[in-house]
Amino acid sequence: MDYLQILYLIVGGLIGLFIESFSITSLRENQLRAATLSSTLFMVFALIWFASYFIFSPPDIILIVALIVVLVLATLFFMPVGSTSSLKAGPVTGRFDERDVVFSREEYQPGSDRYGQYYSMHPEYRSVDDAIRKLPELLQPGGRYYDPIESARIDAIFDEIQTMTTRVDGPVSNPRQQVDPTEITKAIKQNVLQMGADDAGIAELDPMHVYSHVGRGPHPWGEPIVNNHRYVVAFSLEMRYDPVQTAPDLPITAETASRYLLGAQISIELAEYIRSLGYPARAHISGSNYQIILPAVAHNAGLGELGRMGYLISPRLGARIRLGAVTTDLPLVVDKPVPFGVWDFCKRCLKCAINCPAGAISAAGTSDVRGVHKWQLNAEQCLRYWRTIGTDCGICMKVCPYSHPPSFVHNIVRAAIRRSSFARTVSVWGDEFFYGRKLAVN
Ligand code: SF4
Ligand code: SF4
Structure with missing residues (x-):
């Protein structure tokens, strides 16, 4: 096994760990929809990333492309991109x-x-x-x-x-x-x-x-x-x-x-x-x-x-x-x-x-x-x-996405959306997907 393959497996392991941590966090928060969807996502990801590696032994170029895609997405997610400007207050007029x-x-x-x-x-x-x-x-x-x-x-x-x-x-x-x-x-x-x-x-x-x-x-x-x-x-x-x-x-x-x-x-x-x-x-x-x-x-x-x-x-x-x-x-x-x-x-x-x-x-x-x-x-x-x-x-x-407890997974997302406009867009989609857009109220 060469360095590239080891790197591929480590990166896949970290992504899988993050998704699984999200499942456990969602269970703790009693967010059953998010727990179910993230567990499903974990299985789909593991199937694509690991099973395809062990079953098909893809050539190095495929591993390199996969790693580059992850690197680009992670960079966009965590790097300061876009504005973090707060509300605009001139002199308060009264x-x-x-x-x-x-x-x-x-x-x-x-x-x-x-x-x-x-x-x-x-x-x-x-x-x-x-x-x-x-x-x-x-x-x-x-x-x-x-x-x-x-x-x-x-x-x-x-x-x-x-x-x-x-x-x-x-x-x-x-x-x-x-x-x-x-x-x-x-x-x-x-x-x-x-x-x-x-x-x-x-x-x-x-x-x-x-x-x-x-x-x-x-x-x-x-x-x-x-x-x-x-x-x-x-x-x-x-x-x-x-x-x-x-x-x-x-x-x-x-x-x-x-x-x-x-x-x-x-x-x-x-x-x-x-x-x-x-x-x-x-x-x-x-x-x-x-x-x-x-x-x-x-x-x-x-x-x-x-x-x-x-x-x-x-x-x-x-x-x-x-x-x-x-x-x-x-x-x-x-x-x-x-x-x-x-x-x-x-x-x-x-x-x-x-x-x-x-x-x-x-x-x-x-x-x-x-x-x-x-x-x-x-x-x-x-x-x-x-x-x-x-x-x-x-x-x-x-319902506010910011209201989740400050757990490991939510803190990572918070750190990203603090800096990156791309992370904010993705997190809004993610929130709707995992928790739902409109909640039922008794
Ligand atoms: S009615 Fe309820 S949801 Fe609407 S603004 Fe008031 S507290 Fe918030
Ligand atoms: S728009 Fe979204 S993030 Fe902003 S206060 Fe409302 S629920 Fe919270």
């Missing part, structure tokens, strides 16, 4: 009013002062919001997935988070400790990760990412929001794969609630710690307490890219994350946005748009939203669907 957020609007009850004031300013939202308000509230009787025991348990977690809104800010200790920005940045990130976050990053707080007026929560409705903090510490928390795969049923909402609770605990503790050093800090927690637009600040802090579905997509966990943040004046070292191909991948993929039962995700191009070119979610249609089923849905998170 602040967003929290009173306009759909979760604020659904709380304006007909007959109340707030209802009268808001819809005199925005009559265009009245009929769509009235229709949403007539539907059962999330986790309440009437929703398709309502369960008296489990829904009540999840509701209790959200209630617990509400009680924490009084602890997001507080007095700043005196005297102020002198800190080294590099050291304290490292310590803060480590602290956040030790408390259970998956990733942490720092950005300068863009004033345009601060809501303009209070729309929810304990502060007076309609009051201008003032937050002049210089920095934001943003972090992400993993939503576990198995509950996400149950979407749109209750376990994904339970997972959402538990992540928000952990996010609230982390951000409140971090803000308290920073204030004890003598610097102002405010936690921003789920429900009715954000002063800032979390996906935008997390993008600037390098935690991920905004995808078509409007969620932040993280390099390691895809859309399976929830976000938390603390704003502060503690001197910190900032991170940069990290483009890793999501923008380009989403242009080809469309899977969330195809599978969204509410038709809330745009299958078209991006639009200019206050200076940022991005896909605009139809939040009213999304919320209407949530209130029909009684959960927070999450089908888009479930």
Whole structure:
């Protein structure tokens, strides 16, 4: 046996190993279609590559051609080809009013002062919001997935988070400790990760990412929001794969609630710690307490890219994350946005748009939203669907190709699509072939 033949067999062995690893990973993820198709692919490949070698003893030229084809495809797959540009953001042209957020609007009850004031300013939202308000509230009787025991348990977690809104800010200790920005940045990130976050990053707080007026929560409705903090510490928390795969049923909402609770605990503790050093800090927690637009600040802090579905997509966990943040004046070292191909991948993929039962995700191009070119979610249609089923849905998170767990095979594909436009095209085809384009939802 000469070197060429040995090389041919080694390359075939590596390809076979990769396909078989994918089968095992798919079985672990309970993706039976992908496991079956990849096992079949493994057998077909083994038959063509190895059986033909041992049965027909092909001439060297055939082995050379086969190896060249593999080399060219591997090069295209892993080499930097095409653009990895992220969303295009010019200067953001205005602040967003929290009173306009759909979760604020659904709380304006007909007959109340707030209802009268808001819809005199925005009559265009009245009929769509009235229709949403007539539907059962999330986790309440009437929703398709309502369960008296489990829904009540999840509701209790959200209630617990509400009680924490009084602890997001507080007095700043005196005297102020002198800190080294590099050291304290490292310590803060480590602290956040030790408390259970998956990733942490720092950005300068863009004033345009601060809501303009209070729309929810304990502060007076309609009051201008003032937050002049210089920095934001943003972090992400993993939503576990198995509950996400149950979407749109209750376990994904339970997972959402538990992540928000952990996010609230982390951000409140971090803000308290920073204030004890003598610097102002405010936690921003789920429900009715954000002063800032979390996906935008997390993008600037390098935690991920905004995808078509409007969620932040993280390099390691895809859309399976929830976000938390603390704003502060503690001197910190900032991170940069990290483009890793999501923008380009989403242009080809469309899977969330195809599978969204509410038709809330745009299958078209991006639009200019206050200076940022991005896909605009139809939040009213999304919320209407949530209130029909009684959960927070999450089908888009479930079907997104980036949402697979960070296993050996998925990490190799992630590494490729981070660099190569060719890999993105092939991976979109591969995802449709192995997992299906449109998923059945109960
Ligand atoms: S959560 Fe559900 S309804 Fe909302 S955008 Fe995602 S798939 Fe559509
Ligand atoms: S499902 Fe596809 S199009 Fe939608 S966010 Fe994920 S990668 Fe982008």
